[in-house]
Amino acid sequence: xxxxxxxxxxxxxxxxxxxxxxxxxxxxxxxxxxxxxxxxxxxxxxxxxxxxxxxxxxxxxxxxxxxxxxxxxxxxxxxxxxxxxxxxxxxxxxxxxxxxxx
Amino acid sequence: xxxxxxxxxxxxxxxxxxxxxxxxxxxxxxxxxxxxxxxxxxxxxxxxxxxxxxxxxxxxxxxxxxxxxxxxxxxxxxxxxxxxxxxxxxxxxxxxxxxxxxxxxxxxxxxxxxxxxxxxxxxxxxxxxxxxxxxxxxxxxxxxxxxxxxxxxxxxxxxxxxxxxxxxxxxxxxxxxxxxxxxxxxxxxxxxxxxxxxx
Numbered sequence: 291x292x293x294x295x296x297x298x299x300x301x302x303x304x305x306x307x308x309x310x311x312x313x314x315x316x317x318x319x320x321x322x323x324x325x326x327x328x329x330x331x332x333x334x335x336x337x338x339x340x341x342x343x344x345x346x347x348x349x350x351x352x353x354x355x356x357x358x359x360x361x362x363x364x365x366x367x368x369x370x371x372x373x374x375x376x377x378x379x380x381x382x383x384x385x386x387x388x389x390x391x392x
Numbered sequence: 393x394x395x396x397x398x399x400x401x402x403x404x405x406x407x408x409x410x411x412x413x414x415x416x417x418x419x420x421x422x423x424x425x426x427x428x429x430x431x432x433x434x435x436x437x438x439x440x441x442x443x444x445x446x447x448x449x450x451x452x453x454x455x456x457x458x459x460x461x462x463x464x465x466x467x468x469x470x471x472x473x474x475x476x477x478x479x480x481x482x483x484x485x486x487x488x489x490x491x492x493x494x495x496x497x498x499x500x501x502x503x504x505x506x507x508x509x510x511x512x513x514x515x516x517x518x519x520x521x522x523x524x525x526x527x528x529x530x531x532x533x534x535x536x537x538x539x540x541x542x543x544x545x546x547x548x549x550x551x552x553x554x555x556x557x558x559x560x561x562x563x564x565x566x567x568x569x570x571x572x573x574x575x576x577x578x579x580x581x582x583x584x585x586x587x588x589x590x591x
Contacts, residue, residue, distance in 0.1 A: 293394075293397055294396060294397055294400045294440075294527070295527065296527065296529055297503060298400065298404075299437070299441070300500075300503060301500060302404045302407070302408070302437070304496055304499070304500060305408055306407060306408065306411060306434075307496075308493065308496060309408065309411040309412055309415060310411065310415075311489070311492060312415055312489075313411075313414065313415035315485050315488070315489055316415070316485075317415065319420060319471070321420055321462065321465065321466060321469075321471065322414075322415075322420060322423055324462075325414060325423060325424065325427050325462060326414075326415060328427070328431075328454070328458065329411050329414070329427070329430065332407075332430070332431065332434050332454075335434070335446075335450075336434060336437060336438075339437075339438055339441050339443050339446060340441060341529075341532070342443070342545055343441045343442060343443070343527060343545060344527060344529035344532060344533075345529055345532035345533055345535075345545070346533055346544055346545045347532070347543060347544070347545055348543040348544060348545050348546065348551060348552065348555050349543055349555075351443055351445075351446060351545070351552065352543075352552070352555050352556055352559075352560050354443075354446055355446070355449065355552075355556065356560075356563060356567055358449060358450070358453050358454070359567045359570065359571065360567070360570065361454075361458070362453055362457065362458055362571075363570050363571055363573075363574035364574075365458050365461060365462075366461065366574050366575075366578050367574050367577055367578060367581070369461060369462070369465045370577070370578040370581040370582055371581060372465065372469075373465065373468070373469070373581075373582065374581050374582065376469050382469060382471065
């Protein structure tokens with residue numbers, strides 16, 4: 291690491307989070323919304339590991355481990371919900387899920 | 393610009409480009425494949441940050457298990473490229489995006505005000521100054537030292553496992569229980585939708 295500072299990693303983490311947020315906002319496919327959520331969590335992970343490395347503190351890295359665990363559980367439950375929803379509504383697009391809106 | 397710098401920029405471009413292509417790709421399968429590229433890029437960044445165990449975990453858990461699950465569901469539901477067009481940006485989503493991007497810019501400016509150049513860690517007598525010349529954040533390190541934290545960053549899996557099993561024993565148990573709960577929940581969800589409604 292010659293001239294790469296933690297700020298470089300933080301800016302990258304923010305950009306990853308922003309790209310994921312963009313995906314959550316503009317995509318209509320729930321599968322892609324879930325993938326974009328994963329991307330947002332990855333941005334957070336990069337920031338946490340960068341802070342952990344810069345601060346010489348292992349707590350941040352261990353927190354990343356727990357975030358990965360929770361993300362895996364979240365994805366499995368989310369995809370199961372999605373399959374159940376698809377069996378009921380025959381669609382996985384967000385604009386078809388407007389039962390409350392009407 | 394030396395080797396690690398080039399590696400950082402290469403993998404940063406890989407992860408960001410993969411993410412952008414994932415968001416804007418038409419077909420869900422190609423989106424999942426771009427997502428794998430992005431995740432591998434993030435894993436390589438973890439390697440650059442000396443977090444080797446997390447990098448392996450990232451490849452195994454995310455690129456291995458989670459994305460395979462995604463691909464499996466995509467093929468199970470037979471999702472085509474239809475509906476890949478972005479939804480109409482309504483006023484509220486536009487406002488939300490604007491506000492969050494503004495907050496992000498403010499945060500970035502606050503963080504990087506005159507801090508982008510490598511800091512010469514001459515004030516604190518950190519022993520590893522020579523090996524991580526630029527990658528030290530003296531303020532955080534002083535705070536860590538002041539709090540008397542015993543968990544020092546180390547690239548070895550041994551230190552990671554020690555921290556996990558000593559200081560973070562209860563969160564580890566809770567995470568295991570969370571995985572069990574997720575497993576039971578998935579089984580119940582998938583059984584109910586086929587059993588009671590008759591397909």
